[in-house]
Amino acid sequence: MTEDTREERIKYLINKYYAGTATLAESGELRSLLLQGDDREMIVAQLEELAMVAPEATHISDEQLDTVFDSIVSSRTRQLPVRRYMYGAAAAVLALVVAGSLYFFTRKHQPAQPQQVAVTEILPGHDGAVLTLANGKQVVLDNQADGVIAGNTDENISKKGGELIVDGDVHPNNTALNTLTTPRGRQFALTLPDGSKVWLNAASAIKFPAAFAQEERTVYLSGEGYFEIAKKTAANGKRIPFRVVVNQKSTIEVLGTHFNINAYEDEESIRTTLLEGAVKVSASANTVTLIPGQQAAVTADHITVDKHPDLEEATSWKNGLFVFNGRADLREVMRQLSRWYDVEIVFKGEVPDIAFTGEMQRNLNLQQVTKGLAAMGVNFKIEGRKIIIYP
Template structure:
């Protein structure tokens, strides 16, 4: 009878669809030896069991993960022309998970295919190392022009009013000191968070920035931003909070909202999760309620209701979320997070829906996309989409 350690490796390869014909015969031999083996195998490869194991694994960061996860696995599209990222019957995405097998914890990528056919070669990776996902990091520019690179900065006091603690910079009330403007910038492949002097919490996505005073001393709390940011504004009825982005203004008293203002999006999208905000541009004003999104483009405001709030802030909680986007829309997200250049030699016509863990390497993500027949090649920091 095969030793369990060897079978453990074979099961892992089966789950990753990397099992060879000889190894598959060994696995089948083990299954035929005892009905208990079949029961164990069925349990370990059962979707519901795996899902519960993954949920248990992610419960360590439950507060961060679950808030953004409306569903754990990818959404199936309603129309045939929309290709789910996990299009196969038993393909459950490529979310990195931990599955308990025996007494071992195996970190794996779940990508099970019901048919055992060999995958069509669809990718070439010409790189010594995999393209790593983005991580926490930013540049803090002080009023005197000094730049502090937070990636390498140790925790502790940065200035008289700013303190770094892991992936966050906190400002204390500096109203008694000279007030100056600071700017936090996240390059591509970075994200960071900060707490402003009034207690407002801000999360910056990749390729974003926020300019703010070290203390709010006037009648209003004004900041400027670019890119994408999520705000949890400290309530102060006497001092409205004002966000300015590309000529658009958002006024709040105390609320939770997300602003996506990337230049390649075509519009500035402001999504409200809690409270109320007022969006104004070119003399037009619109009050937004929770669950609504204001899309500002060319001086006009378009309102959308029943927004998927979890999807709108998925980035903040460690996921990409897609709903019927084309390949270019998907690649815009990946290029910012992995700091890569995307080159199109071909253009798949399909649309994509689903969620992807932002902690995966680019190679892991693209292997999952390859199962939807996306062909690609990676050359250094260039991702080439093939015909």
């Protein structure tokens, strides 16, 4: 194919897609051309030409073009901010990529894009927490050296990297409660006195004793935590139950299992997702028992069970990812970003109806993340640590 013929073909495909008349074969051909990257300048030229005659036409900036091509590449790559996009009711990856590319100058009935002000780079969250000991002393763990925590009278709580370790054998009768709190933009791990492990997501807290009582093990959670519970038996051979009291609204009882609890106050329900073992979820007079692969949602005193939840999405934060399965709307996505990047989210006017599918690494800075939002057509402005979302 000659260069002139190739240029005509690209122009033909872009216009057909924009008009909504491209066949599946033509859509596939266009996606292949976009992903190859060999015709970047030619494709940019055609997009610019279309922009000149499109409604509310504007020039495409270099930054917008970078976003467009980032979104194209990321549609098949896990290492970039967003792997797949979903906008409105569209389901085809190509439709989303191209729609995102043209969105900057074809969206109708849209106010002018708010001007971005110069912003300081906002880094992702990291390991860090505040430990409040039973005696009231507070220790910031972000820069705390490894070793025994000073002020811990029993000398059984120590720090190693991004993990707090409680040795329950030192003073087995001390059941006074300590509190580990992760502010927004922080996460931390905890090994409890029985050897059970807990991972705390951002904006969460867990109360735990220096040693568990012989007949039961109880902790208190708010926010979100992932649990791997050690099996323990009493002298009589009976298993010692482990209970998580969640926001004083629900109790999760387990014997030995892996599960995740999402109990943020700004979410609609308290969700417990079971990966291994068995748990009993109670709220008021209602109780359900979960088997692996199920999720319970507690709303007021009502419990519903999802037998086919997305386990990857529920536990992705522990694995360093944001994962969205097509059911996450813009409000839910922004709540997660708000906690991890410690930013305020403000919605001005009607919230855009956008559903998200794909995954994103949690180690990206906020500016990299917002490039993905821009490619989705999210209209926003950043002011300091505030993100304002417009219709």
